Amino acid sequence: MFERRNILTTVELGTSRIRVLVGESSGDGLQVLGRGEASSGGSVIKGEIVDMDRALELLTEALEMADENSGKMINQSRAVGVVVTNSGISSLQSVGSAVVRAQDYRVSESDITEATRNANVNHLPFERLIIGSFDSYFLLDGHRKVSSPLGQSAHRLDAYVHVIHGETNRIENFSKIMQDVGFEDNVYLIFSGLATTMGILTEDEKRNGAILLDMGAGTTEYVTVYNHGIMASGVIPVGFDHVLNDLSVILKLHIDTCRKLITDGTLAAMSARGQGFIELKNLNSATVKIPLVSFEKIIDERLKETFGVIKSNLQSQGLFTNIGSGGILSGGAALFPHTLDVYRDVFECPVRVGKPFDASGAITQLENPRYSTIWGALKYCDVCMKSDEQRSGGFTDSISSALDTLAQNFQKTFANVVKSLKI
Amino acid sequence: MIPGTMNQNANFKITVIGLGKAGVMFTDHLASFPEASWLNIIAIDTDATTLAQCNVRQKILADREWRGGQGCGGSATNGLHSFARFREAIARILQGTSLLIVTGGLGRGTGTGGARVFASVAKQHNIPSIFVMTSPFTLEGHSKRTVAQEGIDEILPATDALFCLPLDLLFSLLPAETPVAEAYRLADIEMARTILGMAELLRSNDFLSADFSDFKVALNKRKSVCSIGVGVAGTADGLNRSHIALERMTQSALLGGVNSFRDADAIFAIISGGGDLTIGEMKKTLEAASQFFNSKAAIVTGTSMSPAYEDRVQVTAVTIKYDKNESPLPESPPPPIPSLFEAPRKSRKKSNSKKEQAELPLQNISKGIFEFATPSIVNGEDLDIPTCQRRLINIDIGVEQR
Numbered sequence: 116m117f118e119r120r121n122i123l124t125t126v127e128l129g130t131s132r133i134r135v136l137v138g139e140s141s142g143d144g145l146q147v148l149g150r151g152e153a154s155s156g157g158s159v160i161k162g163e164i165v166d167m168d169r170a171l172e173l174l175t176e177a178l179e180m181a182d183e184n185s186g187k188m189i190n191q192s193r194a195v196g197v198v199v200t201n202s203g204i205s206s207l208q209s210v211g212s213a214v215v216r217a218q219d220y221r222v223s224e225s226d227i228t229e230a231t232r233n234a235n236v237n238h239l240p241f242e243r244l245i246i247g248s249f250d251s252y253f254l255l256d257g258h259r260k261v262s263s264p265l266g267q268s269a270h271r272l273d274a275y276v277h278v279i280h281g282e283t284n285r286i287e288n289f290s291k292i293m294q295d296v297g298f299e300d301n302v303y304l305i306f307s308g309l310a311t312t313m314g315i316l317t318e319d320e321k322r323n324g325a326i327l328l329d330m331g332a333g334t335t336e337y338v339t340v341y342n343h344g345i346m347a348s349g350v351i352p353v354g355f356d357h358v359l360n361d362l363s364v365i366l367k368l369h370i371d372t373c374r375k376l377i378t379d380g381t382l383a384a385m386s387a388r389g390q391g392f393i394e395l396k397n398l399n400s401a402t403v404k405i406p407l408v409s410f411e412k413i414i415d416e417r418l419k420e421t422f423g424v425i426k427s428n429l430q431s432q433g434l435f436t437n438i439g440s441g442g443i444l445s446g447g448a449a450l451f452p453h454t455l456d457v458y459r460d461v462f463e464c465p466v467r468v469g470k471p472f473d474a475s476g477a478i479t480q481l482e483n484p485r486y487s488t489i490w491g492a493l494k495y496c497d498v499c500m501k502s503d504e505q506r507s508g509g510f511t512d513s514i515s516s517a518l519d520t521l522a523q524n525f526q527k528t529f530a531n532v533v534k535s536l537k538i
Numbered sequence: 539m540i541p542g543t544m545n546q547n548a549n550f551k552i553t554v555i556g557l558g559k560a561g562v563m564f565t566d567h568l569a570s571f572p573e574a575s576w577l578n579i580i581a582i583d584t585d586a587t588t589l590a591q592c593n594v595r596q597k598i599l600a601d602r603e604w605r606g607g608q609g610c611g612g613s614a615t616n617g618l619h620s621f622a623r624f625r626e627a628i629a630r631i632l633q634g635t636s637l638l639i640v641t642g643g644l645g646r647g648t649g650t651g652g653a654r655v656f657a658s659v660a661k662q663h664n665i666p667s668i669f670v671m672t673s674p675f676t677l678e679g680h681s682k683r684t685v686a687q688e689g690i691d692e693i694l695p696a697t698d699a700l701f702c703l704p705l706d707l708l709f710s711l712l713p714a715e716t717p718v719a720e721a722y723r724l725a726d727i728e729m730a731r732t733i734l735g736m737a738e739l740l741r742s743n744d745f746l747s748a749d750f751s752d753f754k755v756a757l758n759k760r761k762s763v764c765s766i767g768v769g770v771a772g773t774a775d776g777l778n779r780s781h782i783a784l785e786r787m788t789q790s791a792l793l794g795g796v797n798s799f800r801d802a803d804a805i806f807a808i809i810s811g812g813g814d815l816t817i818g819e820m821k822k823t824l825e826a827a828s829q830f831f832n833s834k835a836a837i838v839t840g841t842s843m844s845p846a847y848e849d850r851v852q853v854t855a856v857t858i859k860y861d862k863n864e865s866p867l868p869e870s871p872p873p874p875i876p877s878l879f880e881a882p883r884k885s886r887k888k889s890n891s892k893k894e895q896a897e898l899p900l901q902n903i904s905k906g907i908f909e910f911a912t913p914s915i916v917n918g919e920d921l922d923i924p925t926c927q928r929r930l931i932n933i934d935i936g937v938e939q940r
Contacts, residue, residue, distance in 0.1 A: 163912065362924075
């Protein structure tokens with residue numbers, strides 16, 4: 116009766132809103148207990164915390180709301196996840212190998228661990244911090260590609276690992292703010308794009324290959340997945356705010372006017388009606404009559420460019436392959452229907468809007484592309500916690516070592532690399 | 539979107555829109571052909587005088603309230619404005635249309651500006667559209683060509699096919715002593731024939747099929763150089779009327795010579811005739827025509843029957859040559875360098891006018907809310923600056939109302 120409940124809390128400090136989600140992991144899955152939300156009020160720009168005090172204040176507000184909602188559960192959290200994103204984040208693909216020494220040449224758990232560990236020995240400079248590493252795929256005897264090599268017959272095993280890393284100082288901001296609100300232990304750092312991948316991709320998509328774009332207000336994250344492995348990931352510091360900013364700068368309107376036009380669907384409705392002009396108050400509060408095509412053109416150019424940058428990034432690495440299930444669009448930008456059209460045009464593949472589809476619990480209403488990341492973060496947290504417990508029987512050493520000093524960090528690297536995560 | 543069989547049943551309606559002065563003239567001639575009676579022809583212009591001279595049954599004066607029937611004065615932006623106000627009316631005009639053909643001249647106001655709006659409305663309502671536009675004479679200078687090229691860039695993504703026919707070709711075959719008025723009349727008739735041929739090409743599938751879907755597959759969204767040739771001959775012209783029609787087709791000005799068949803990657807050839815067109819005639823003509831064709835080209839042939847062609851045969855051919863690098867407009871030769879003797883005369887002429895320093899358009903580059911944020915530099919470009927400003931794309935920012 117008095118068993119400790121597996122409460123999880125995740126925090127997302129987004130450019131437009133700060134979100135908190137509280138959930139409980141039990142035998143029959145993950146239940147959402149409470150949710151808190153606050154506007155970021157300019158304290159986060161392009162995914163980076165620029166005003167710590169203000170961000171702290173707003174995060175506290177959101178946390179209190181979630182606490183209230185969940186019936187005062189936050190303090191019992193066993194694990195806390197914080198979603199990180201910013202332009203400094205990049206990734207590298209690394210490879211490590213192990214010789215299978217068992218008599219019957221079957222790959223064992225320890226071979227996988229050894230290969231993965233070797234793959235994680237990399238030479239990142241000190242100012243770079245590993246946020247997470249993920250299995251891409253394994254190669255048996257140098258040519259058979261598998262996603263799970265356990266028990267297979269082979270002489271040599273190569274592990275390909277996708278390592279996501281960021282600028283230490285920028286990432287530590289996120290840990291620091293979590294410390295400030297009182298979460299010291301078991302804080303997992305989660306790369307936003309990966310969280311979204313966990314949150315909204317279906318099994319089919321993870322297997323057949325898909326490309327996920329998460330366009331928020333300040334940044335756009337992209338991840339490609341194939342055969343349950345992460346193939347590529349990254350962040351472009353351009354979000355939907357850039358679209359609004361373009362409109363406001365070029366057409367000399369207030370940015371809130373532009374935001375309202377797009378978020379309440381006025382613009383989409385007008386262009387569906389075939390209206391030619393739109394009358395608005397400009398910065399000098401004079402009424403101005405602007406052709407609707409101007410809006411469409413500006414939005415189009417920006418979105419095309421942003422998606423084009425991502426596509427060419429993927430193409431230059433030769434990773435624009437294996438996207439059999441097409442594209443998924445998530446984040447606030449997915450609420451503007453035209454984004455999807457441009458996405459389809461640029462990537463030339465079928466696309467859909469992604470949103471949480473398997474959330475359950477008292478507070479749901481998470482079926483909105485805005486909640487993809489925070490919901491995925493909760494799932495991710497759950498997986499991290501379970502795999503930690505499985506390994507050490509407790510939860511003293513965590514996958515993430517972001518909270519520790521650099522010296523400890525070095526020692527802990529061992530724990531960090533023992534297991535890469537599958538999605 | 540496109541019905542598999544495009545027969546001339548009641549549901550299949552081709553609307554031909556003549557835009558601007560040139561377009562109105564083309565449709566005027568088109569309407570005078572008895573074979574064109576099945577087309578829904580509409581002449582639209584912002585200039586009342588042009589419309590008054592034209593005998594098309596359906597005439598529409600666009601944007602009377604702003605332009606006041608005075609035309610657009612050669613400004614494509616004005617044309618764009620006029621027709622943007624007119625969008626809903628356009629949608630109404632196009633209701634029930636299975637295929638839209640827009641014709642007009644590029645390089646001036648109404649044609650260039652209006653065509654973009656038609657392209658976007660047609661796309662919005664899923665009406666397949668073909669634009670048969672003329673590009674300006676080389677002698678008309680660079681500015682018109684720029685306007686025309688901008689128009690092409692705007693229309694191209696929205697339409698299924700854009701034919702850009704250089705006016706230079708129209709006059710190339712006429713002897714130099716032809717009176718000007720006659721030359722223009724012949725050019726207009728040639729264009730009208732071409733449009734009719736185009737329409738004929740797309741409706742035919744009575745016996746041999748060639749329809750819009752074939753056509754779209756052939757174009758395959760690739761930039762290509764196309765030419766059209768139309769030849770018509772009646773029983774009165776000679777014993778072998780289909781042979782004469784074929785010959786006239788190969789000499790047709792817009793085809794640009796028989797050699798276009800040799801270079802073409804895809805060719806559409808259609809014979810239109812009345813009830814008296816025999817199978818032997820059809821076979822002979824298509825065989826004779828295929829002598830000209832490039833043996834590696836994809837060739838689609840077809841016939842169409844209409845009582846309006848009684849006693850006559852019309853041969854239409856469209857050649858398509860894929861080209862990745864070339865734009866639809868042929869490059870204009872560089873402007874002639876003024877000779878040394880001419881220069882002083884010019885300056886003397888200008889000396890009376892007030893001297894003013896030319897103003898360079900200076901664009902105000904601003905980053906708005908991102909002014910003080912960490913710049914987002916990707917591939918050497920600051921992505922915080924609006925894309926349209928970096929790419930120097932001209933955006934119409936509207937008019938302040940008083």
